[in-house]
Amino acid sequence: MPRLIRFATAPEQRRLWRALFTLLLVAITWLALVPAPPPAIGTGWDKSNHALAFGSLAFAGAWAWWPRPRQWGWLAAALLAYGGAIEIAQSHLPPRTGDWLDLLADGFGIALGLLAAWPVAAIAARPR
Template identity: 55%
Template sequence: MSEPARRGWRWAGLALLCLISYLALSPAPPKSLDTGWDKANHLLAFAALAFCGFWSLQTPKQRLLGLPLGLLAYGGAIELIQFFVPGRSCEWADLGADSIGIALGLLLAGLAWRWLRRSS
């Protein structure tokens, strides 16, 4: 992938990171962006972050080691901070949903990458 395309994925990932941080740390996030099930919110958010992250990074080590560890640390930090946010709670089960989302995002990105390589 070209560097300009990779840069575009980085910007998309950064925008998602900002949106997810706002939603996760706001005492009353907008209901219009809520699936109705907290764990699904976490899974979808982290799947999207992992998908964008996959395309923004260059090496397999960055994609398959650094990205998941960084996203897990981010998810853990969110849970710790939520303990101090009125109306929010720290639930470690959310980190489990984050982990599943990360795995799903990487799986989908990997399948797309493989398909694109075969078709070119």
């Protein structure tokens, strides 16, 4: 098994993936709820920011807590609920506004993150 695949899927690496996931969660929450996020942090398009953030969370979350693809539905549901909570919170925080298209972009990012994790999981599941 290639080293990168072993690194991503090894149970002893879960602590590192959990730390990364937590760091991403804190950073994304702060960026989502601060009145004016720094303009230098971003892709230039709000929807791609959402997709990138949630894709990163999904990929890291797959290895942090749910390393088997059959468990990824729970991860996707939890991340989508988190994205919905952010949109609801933003609707109560001027000058921010909640946008359900942002939630759609979150879902797209989650799908992309899990799609990127899928071949890694498939290779790791092969018998040696």
